[in-house]
Amino acid sequence: MAMNKISTILKHEFLTTIRRKSFILMTIAFPLLGILAIGAYQIFQGTGETPPVAEKIAVGYVDETGLFNDYTSYYNVTLISQPDETTAFNAMKGEEIQQYFVIPEDYLSGGVIVRYTLERELGISGEVASAMTEFLVNNLLAGKVADVTIQRVVYPLSLNSITLDSNGQIAENQGGFTSFIVPYIFSILLIMAIFTSSGFLLQGLGEEKENRVMEILLSSVSSTQLITGKVLGLGIAGLIQIVVWLISARFIADMASTSIGGLLSGLTISTDFLIVSLIYFILGYLLFAIIMAGAGSIGATARESQQLSTVFTLLAVVPFFFIAHIMEFPDSGLSQFFTIFPLTAPLTVIMRMGITDIPTWQLITSMALMILTIIGSIFLAGKIFRTFLLMYGKTPKLGEIIRMLRQA
Amino acid sequence: MNNSHMSNIAVDVKNIYKTYGKKAVVSDVSFTVEKGEIFGLIGPNGAGKTTTIRMMMDIIKPDSGEVYVLGEKFREGTKNKIGYLPEERGLYKKQTVMESLRYMATLKGVSVTDERIEEMLKHVGMLPHKNKKIEEMSRGMGQLIQFLVTVIHNPALVILDEPFSGLDPVNTELLKGLILELKEQGESIIFSTHQMNQVEELCDRLFMINKGTEVLYGNLNDIKHKYRDNSVFITYEGDIGSLKGVTDSRQKDGYTEFILDSNTTPQDILQQLIDKRVTVNRFEIGTPSLHEIFIRIAGVSGDGNE
Numbered sequence: 001m002a003m004n005k006i007s008t009i010l011k012h013e014f015l016t017t018i019r020r021k022s023f024i025l026m027t028i029a030f031p032l033l034g035i036l037a038i039g040a041y042q043i044f045q046g047t048g049e050t051p052p053v054a055e056k057i058a059v060g061y062v063d064e065t066g067l068f069n070d071y072t073s074y075y076n077v078t079l080i081s082q083p084d085e086t087t088a089f090n091a092m093k094g095e096e097i098q099q100y101f102v103i104p105e106d107y108l109s110g111g112v113i114v115r116y117t118l119e120r121e122l123g124i125s126g127e128v129a130s131a132m133t134e135f136l137v138n139n140l141l142a143g144k145v146a147d148v149t150i151q152r153v154v155y156p157l158s159l160n161s162i163t164l165d166s167n168g169q170i171a172e173n174q175g176g177f178t179s180f181i182v183p184y185i186f187s188i189l190l191i192m193a194i195f196t197s198s199g200f201l202l203q204g205l206g207e208e209k210e211n212r213v214m215e216i217l218l219s220s221v222s223s224t225q226l227i228t229g230k231v232l233g234l235g236i237a238g239l240i241q242i243v244v245w246l247i248s249a250r251f252i253a254d255m256a257s258t259s260i261g262g263l264l265s266g267l268t269i270s271t272d273f274l275i276v277s278l279i280y281f282i283l284g285y286l287l288f289a290i291i292m293a294g295a296g297s298i299g300a301t302a303r304e305s306q307q308l309s310t311v312f313t314l315l316a317v318v319p320f321f322f323i324a325h326i327m328e329f330p331d332s333g334l335s336q337f338f339t340i341f342p343l344t345a346p347l348t349v350i351m352r353m354g355i356t357d358i359p360t361w362q363l364i365t366s367m368a369l370m371i372l373t374i375i376g377s378i379f380l381a382g383k384i385f386r387t388f389l390l391m392y393g394k395t396p397k398l399g400e401i402i403r404m405l406r407q408a
Numbered sequence: 409m410n411n412s413h414m415s416n417i418a419v420d421v422k423n424i425y426k427t428y429g430k431k432a433v434v435s436d437v438s439f440t441v442e443k444g445e446i447f448g449l450i451g452p453n454g455a456g457k458t459t460t461i462r463m464m465m466d467i468i469k470p471d472s473g474e475v476y477v478l479g480e481k482f483r484e485g486t487k488n489k490i491g492y493l494p495e496e497r498g499l500y501k502k503q504t505v506m507e508s509l510r511y512m513a514t515l516k517g518v519s520v521t522d523e524r525i526e527e528m529l530k531h532v533g534m535l536p537h538k539n540k541k542i543e544e545m546s547r548g549m550g551q552l553i554q555f556l557v558t559v560i561h562n563p564a565l566v567i568l569d570e571p572f573s574g575l576d577p578v579n580t581e582l583l584k585g586l587i588l589e590l591k592e593q594g595e596s597i598i599f600s601t602h603q604m605n606q607v608e609e610l611c612d613r614l615f616m617i618n619k620g621t622e623v624l625y626g627n628l629n630d631i632k633h634k635y636r637d638n639s640v641f642i643t644y645e646g647d648i649g650s651l652k653g654v655t656d657s658r659q660k661d662g663y664t665e666f667i668l669d670s671n672t673t674p675q676d677i678l679q680q681l682i683d684k685r686v687t688v689n690r691f692e693i694g695t696p697s698l699h700e701i702f703i704r705i706a707g708v709s710g711d712g713n714e
Binding site for chain 1: 429462465466467468487488490492494496497498499500501511512514515516517554557
C-alpha cells in the first residue's frame with residue numbers, strides 16, 4: 001500500500017518533469033551543442049583549404065645606437081628603418097608603416113624600447129613582439145657567436161613534459177589541457193544536472209503550497225510518501241538527463257579527438273571517471289533534493305523557497321570560486337577539505353579526478369560522509385515537512401523555524 | 409477497542425489536545441460522529457476546527473488524546489476510506505479536469521474508469537468541460553471539481569471544511585443537494601463551517617467549538633429546544649390589541665416577536681388570538697438561531713454573520 005502510493009507520486013512527478021519544455025531543452029542542448037561545434041569546425045576546415053593569408057605588418061624603427069641594420073624580415077613582419085621620429089610618425093600617419101619603435105642610445109645599458117602606435121590595442125601582437133626580439137638578438141649577436149647559438153638564445157626552450165607513474169612507466173593520464181577540460185566541463189554538467197532536478201522539486205513543492213494542492217495530497221498520502229515519491233521521481237528524470245550527457249560526452253570526445261585532433265587528440269573519457277561521476281550525481285542529487293524539499297516546505301511561495309535554498313546552492317558551487325587553486329594544487333589541504341565536505345564534494349571530486357589521483361581513503365570518506373548527511377537530512381526534513389507543509393501566508397524567520405522545529 | 413461496540417460510530421474523538429507554542433489550539437475535545445449522519449463542526453474562524461480535522465485525518469498528530477476513524481485507529485489505508493475537502497484547497501492548474509480526477513483517485517488507491525468520471529461530471533453538469541484545464545475554470549466550477557475529487561473514490565466518511573466558501577447561490581444550492589444525496593447513500597458526513605445558518609439546514613448533530621474548547625455538543629433540535637426563548641413569532645392582519653402574559657414585543661421583518669412571561673405558554677397566546685378572531689398567517693414558537701445561541705454562550709459575536 002505504502003509503496004503503491006509512493007510509486008503513484010513517483011510516476012506522476014517523473015512524467016510531469018520529462019514533459020517540461022525546459023527539461024527536454026536542457027537534456028538535448030548539451031549533446032547538440034557538442035555535435036554542432038564539431039560540425040562547424042569541419043565545415044570551417046573544409047571551406048578554408050588555403051588558410052587565410054595573414055596581413056603583412058610593416059613596423060618602423062628609429063635606431064639611435066646604429067647597431068641594428070640587418071635581419072629585418074620575419075614571416076609576416078617587416079622592419080623598416082626610419083631616420084628620425086618625425087619621419088616615422090609621418091610614415092605611420094601615411095599608413096606606410098602601422099607602428100614604430102625607438103631604440104635609444106642607452107639601449108645596451110637600459111634595455112628600454114618605446115613603441116608607438118595610432119591604434120588602441122589590448123597589447124602587442126605576439127607576432128610583432130617575437131619579430132622584434134629576433135631582430136634585436138640577431139643584430140646583437142651576428143658574427144659573435146654561432147648561428148645555432150643565436151637560434152638557441154631566441155628559442156631556448158622547446159618543452160616536452162611526461163608524467164610517469166611510480167614504476168617509471170609513462171602514466172596513462174598525462175594531465176594538461178585535455179585532462180583539465182574534461183573535469184571542468186563535467187563539473188559544470190554535474191552541477192547543472194543536480195540543480196535542474198532538485199530545482200524542479202523545489203518549484204513543485206512551492207507551487208503545490210501556492211495552489212493549495214498540498215492538503216488535498218496529504219489527505220491521501222503521508223508527507224513522507226509524498227516527499228519520497230517526489231525525490232525518486234525527479235531523481236530518475238535527472239539520472240536519465242545525466243546518462244544522456246555522459247554517453248554523448250564520450251561520443252563527442254571521441255569525435256573531437258579524431259576529427260579535430262591537435263590540442264584535443266588526447267581527449268578520452270575513462271570509464272572510471274564516468275562511474276564516479278554517476279555516483280556523485282546520485283549522492284549529490286539526493287542531498288540537495290532533500291535540502292530543497294526542506295526549503296520548499298518552509299517557503300510560502302515558490303519564489304520564497306527559491307530564496308531560502310540559495311545559500312545551499314552557493315555552498316555547492318564554492319569550488320568554482322577556487323577552481324584555479326584546485327586545478328593548480330589538487331592535493332592541497334583546501335582541495336582535500338572540499339573533497340570531504342558533503343556540500344562541496346560532488347563538484348570538487350570531479351574537478352580533482354582529471355588532474356590527480358584522489359587517494360582512495362578520501363573518496364571513501366567523502367562518500368560515507370555524504371551518505372550520513374543524507375540520512376541525517378531525511379530525519380530533519382521529516383520534521384520540517386510535518387511542521388511547515390501546511391503553513392501558508394508568511395515564510396517564517398530563521399528564529400521561528402528553529403523554535404518550531406524544537407517543538408515538533 | 410471493541411469493534412462491534414463501535415460499529416455505528418464513524419469517528420470517535422477522545423480528549424485531544426494540540427498546542428502550538430504557548431497557544432492551546434485544541435484542548436480536551438471529545439465527540440463522536442455516527443454513521444450516516446451529517447455532523448456539524450462549527451465555531452468562529454480560528455476556533456480550532458481545521459486543526460481538529462487535521463488530527464482526524466492524521467495530517468498532524470495530537471499532543472495527547474486519541475482518534476478512531478471507522479472503528480479503528482488511523483493506519484495506512486484509512487485515508488483511502490475518507491474524502492476530505494480542505495478549507496485551503498486547489499488543484500494542479502495545468503491538469504485537465506479528467507486528468508485531475510483520475511490522478512486524485514489513484515492517490516486514494518482507486519483506479520476509476522473514464523465512464524465513471526464522465527458520469528460524475530454529467531451529474532453536476534460539467535461534462536462539456538472535461539478536457540479543460542483547471543486554470544481555465546471559473547472559481548465556482550473549480551469548487552465543484554474539488555467536491556468531485558473528494559468523493560470520487562466512494563469514501564465511507566466525507567469531511568467538508570467550509571465547502572460553500574467562494575460559491576455563488578446557484579452552486580451553493582447544487583452542492584447542498586449533492587451533500588444530501590451523499591447522506592441518502594448512507595455516507596457519514598462531517599461538515600465544518602463558521603456560517604452557522606448553513607448547519608441548521610443540513611446537520612443532524614453538531615459540535616460547537618470556540619477558542620479550542622467545547623461550547624455545545626448534541627442534537628440540533630435538542631440544543632434549540634434547550635436554548636428556546638419563551639417567545640412566539642406571529643404574522644397577523646388587523647389589530648391584535650394587548651395580550652395577557654406578554655412582557656414585550658418586537659417588530660421584525662414580516663412578523664412580530666412576542667416575549668412571554670414565565671407563567672405563559674405559547675398555547676395561551678394562541679387561545680387569546682383565536683378568541684380575538686385575529687387573522688393569523690404565521691404562528692411559530694420562537695427558537696433562537698445557532699448564531700444567537702453561540703453569542704449567548706460565548707458572549708462574543710465571532711464571525712457568524714458572514
